[in-house]
Amino acid sequence: MRAFDNPTSRKLALAGAVTAAALLLSACGSGTSTSGMDHGAGTSASPTAAPSAFSGAPGAFNDADVAFAQAMIPHHEQALAMAELADGRAEDSGIRKIVADVEKAQDPEIRKMRSWLKGWGRPESAAQGGHGGAHGGHDMAGMMSEQDMKDLASLKGRAFDRKFAELMIAHHDGAVVMARAEQKDGRNETAKKLADDVVRTQSAEITELRKILGRL
Template sequence: MRTFDHPTARKLTLTGAAAVAALLLAACGSAGDSAHDAAGGTKPGAAASASGSSAAGAFNDADVAFAQAMIPHHQQALEMAELADGRAEDDGVKRIVADIEKAQDPEIRTMRSWLKSWGKPESAGAGGHGGGHGSGHAMAGMMSEQDMKGLESLRGKAFDRKFAELMTAHHEGAVAMAKTEQKDGRDATAKKLADDVVRTQSAEIAELKKILDRL
């Protein structure tokens, strides 16, 4: 004998199907996340977590000032690195140029993503990017237009020496800005990038000084 009615059976069947579908979706999402973590690099992950922490409001004026100042600072370092193409002769200078290009372009994109998520402009004032003219501490270690034109006019060992001198000063400015962020910043991801700047650019300063000693 059958003791249950068809509507109840249908309801149980639908409920069971919905539960199975939910479990499948959860499993797919978790597998997708794992695959993304395994395949993805550290830079996109840093940018994503930066957006997440920023969306939670965990940032302050020091974080904003750090990103707004470091973007044009990095842009000028990339402009200096571009000048090395066809001008640099020293292998050590060429290695540092390659490291700058590899690290600083992704960092610019990351910092732009922070400012966007924070609802802040890329520039703190009306000044443009990378021209060497800006206000106050934001331009620490930046080269003047005259410095850049002088570097562009050189080749070979003369270029290598001038590049090492100017990039040492440029990096020292970046390290000072990053140390201010370490001390005053709030956003954990911004402070992590500041840690990276201090570590990598301090090492490059030491290498640039060795290059100057032997040129």
């Protein structure tokens, strides 16, 4: 008797063939399963990295969330500009640590807020026809004037450290005011979490800067 003359053997062979065909179809289809599904495929094809890098903060948002991001971006940019001036000018180790902390925290936060605004379909700046430059506006809490920045750049050593501490305390105070407004009026949980971080970290830095001023 041939092997397939047995009904049981024929059933087993058929089942094996069906399984093999299913595996082959699955393998062929896997290469296209993440594309062409919707207009968001470009951001969803890499679920671990793309959403945080390119999408807006998830969940509902309101005008307060948008205003917070639009204002905090230039505010952070000015803090980074102040930190840059410390290179070759700052003398106190405490000031240099604050500078490093500002650079470490605020550059990534700027990128986050830009991604939110892009995802929300809102412009990076709310101003119509310009606002006098990212570092020169007086309508934003804690922002330095152009003259403040020039004065800081003209100093070195202990004089720089003292002026930097005074200006950064005022700058951080402004950021905390803006962040507390977001805590109160914002709706988006991701934006409110960043506001929490700003209040916590910059309040701690204000305390440290005041201690540094006390010994300078």
